[in-house]
Amino acid sequence: MTITRRDFLNGAALSIAAGIAPAGLVGQARAQAAAAGYPPALTGLRGNHAGTFTLAHGLAREGTTYPTVLARESYDLVVVGGGISGLATAWFYRQKFGADRRILILDNHDDFGGHAKRNEFTVRGKTLVSYGGSAEMPPSATDSTAMRAMLAGVGIDIRTAPPPSQGDAYQRRGLGRAVFFDAEHFGRDQWLAGDPFADGIDARNAGGQPPTDAIAHFLDAAPLPPADRQALLRLAQGGVDYLADMIGADRTAYIQRTRYAVFLREKAGLGLPGVRFLRSRSHDAYALDADGISVAQAIAIGLPAGAGMPARVLDPRLGKSPASRLWFADGNATLARALIQALVPGVSTAPRGGAGLADARFDYARLDRDGSPVRVRLNSTAVAIEPDVRITRVTYGWQGNLQRVEAQHVVVAGYNMMVPFILPTLPAPAKATLRACVKAPVVYTKVALDDWRAFETLKAWRVHAPTMPYSDLWLEAPAGAAVDPANPVVLHMLYVPTVPDSGMSARERFRAGRAFLLGTPFDALEREIRAQLDRMLAPGGFASSKQVRAITLNRWAHGYSYMPGGLAPDDATLQAALEQAGRGVGNVRIAGADSAGSASVTGAVDTAWRAVDSLSRPAA
Structure with a gap:
């Protein structure tokens, strides 16, 4: 092709x-x-x-070295990264060691919450x-102990559906799905009402099968060659075992190590237009197209693969899937807001918990105030972390200057691929693992x-x-x-x-x-x-x-976050290596969804809990 x-x-x-x-x-x-x-x-x-990656790119891409400056502040904990994992780290730390502990959260963006x-x-x-x-x-x-504890602690009722x-609301008005075919790839621009292939994904995730008459009707009108229409119909109907000549371990290995696009071409008999039609169905779940995911990954989100395939098992590491749900209009930003509300007194007058936060206005001037036990310092990029016996020093860029702070504990909960550059004393195997993220x-x-x-x-x-x-x-x-x-x-x-x-x-x-x-x-x-x-x-x-x-x-x-699948040689061992790397060095721990090998908010929270759980009580 x-x-x-x-x-x-x-x-x-x-x-x-x-x-x-x-x-x-x-x-x-x-x-x-x-x-x-x-x-x-x-x-x-x-x-x-703009501005979020300038210092980091200088460090990682150009080998920039930043001068040493004197430390002007000291904290019990410094968290590098103000996303869900970093904010959860601060919350768990206070739960474990007391609300009087002084915490500084650094983030390179102009807003908290990360992604x-x-x-x-x-x-x-x-x-x-x-x-x-x-x-x-x-x-x-809500199967996660850490997630349940955090949600309950910030006032979000996990029992609420x-x-x-x-x-x-739109479906009640008779609005449905549609597919737009562009002329460059399918010969003509065509708007086609309905999307039975998406309906099929939803049906498989609900344990059912899509009606084949809708699929046949849709394909009859689609700007696709007749051979591809027939191949797509057979695939969607699910009655053909495309791997009938494979059994046992061979079949399992093929499903895990073969790209879905290759399967569609070589086994299901789709031509280029047919593959193009299914190409981007996996974008939202994996940020990869059909040529970038395995057959197993395709099956996991409900894409058709014929008869005789393993039962669909949703990977809990996925951040988005046909089975995931939007709890709040602003997504998981409500979780970030709930955590900030719990960490920074007076930042919002909204009632405690998720419902009151939807329309709340937050006072960003309160995030970084003198005397506050928890300070959130935005537009701050960490460039060096230096562990010592009892004190770790963190250097970061802020307001056009380099700043340095001292802390008894440091948790890095940002982009894990940057950790080897800002924490050069990390063991070499851990560096290699994190560079793979x-x-x-x-x-x-x-x-x-x-x-x-x-x-x-x-x-x-x-x-x-x-x-x-x-x-x-x-x-x-x-x-x-x-x-x-x-x-x-x-x-x-x-x-x-x-x-x-x-x-x-x-x-x-x-x-x-x-x-x-x-x-x-x-x-x-x-x-x-x-x-x-x-x-x-x-x-x-x-x-x-x-x-x-x-x-x-x-x-x-x-x-x-990079999620180990089965197509890369190191995927089989990467998950365990990430957990090992998360242990960090000295009093420095590594959290974040990256170290969970997961794009899920659950991974972000679980690694925050793991990082704090491994820390010893700070000195008085």
Whole structure:
């Protein structure tokens, strides 16, 4: 199978559509939010925004050495990373050693929460709340002792059932799914109502089977060659054992070590158009396409693989899956807010617990105040950690200068691949393990729409575009009780930069996608967003110049944590090696989802608990 230049442009890079002017509202909104000191309301380029990686790239890429400065502060605990894992670390530490312990949390972003980022928009006087990264809870979240303790401790009732699916309100109005085929890959632009393959994924995750008549009807209208239509129908029906000639260990090995795209071509008989149709179904779960995941990983999220396959077993390390649920409108940012509320008195006047935090305004000026037992210092990048017998020194960049603090304990809960550079005394095997934690790039773009009349006209609330830059987009739950197409709404758009059908390893794909994302300016990305929306939604009367009120592009060049599968030679031993590396050195421990080999919020919390549990009581 060959890779066309257009495949690369659509899979690994965004093309720049000329002549489409930005809305001109982004800069104004950013300035207003910055003046108000409230990062969630910032629009434009978020996630790994400018300034978050400058010092780190200097250290890791250019070998920059930073001078030694005198320590000016001392703490019981310094946490490097203010995401869910770092905040949970501080919370567990206070539970274990007392609320009077002095803690400093450093984070290189301008907001707390890490990937659990909160996005806010104001459109026509209405506040729209969304999530910019870590969003959902896996079904196994409350199986974790650490997660249960933390949720209960910050006032979130885990017995409360998650809210309905984001699409429920739209489905009651007769809106469903749709697929958009683009001319570059399928011969013509075509909007096709329904998405029985997505319905099939949902059905398999619920323990059932999709109706085959809907699949056949859909394929009859799809711009696919007849041979691919038949092959896709056989695959979806699930009656063919494509591995009938394999038994026992051979069959198991094939499922675990063979790419899903290879299986689709060589066993299921799909041609290039058929593979392209299924190519990006795994983007949301793995940040990899069909050529980057194994057959076993495909089965785990409900993708079709025929008869005789092992039962679907959902991997609890997944951060997103068809079985995970969105508990809060701002995703896991509510967890971050609940932790901050518990750690920093007076930061919010909202009642304790999740429900009151949804509409709460946080006072960021209180995060780093003299005399507070817990201080959260944003825009601070750690560049050196030096363990000694009893005291560990941490050097970080902040406000244009280097600062140094001393602490009895240090927990690194940020991007684990940076740990070998800032903690050079870490044992060599641990360094090698952490360097293997190449994170997957992913973009969550949030578009504030003045209304959603075009979606009402098209009778679709969710669209899959197999080979376009943004492979999936959907309307988030409407704000308020009134479900009115004339009201503003947030549109979620998912982009995963991959190099389709290349045979590259996951790490190679992640590095290529990261380089692209960091090298592409926001205005180019915005033009492509508008171009894709105008092209796809034109039959519903959509025009970005009229409907789009703001865009927040959450760029995660270092997004999903690397999750050992079965395709890389070291995957079999990496999980155990990560646990060993988490023990750190001296009084330094390593936490975070990376060290769990998981993109799940559960992994972030579990490693925080593990890190604190291994620490001895600090000296008085």
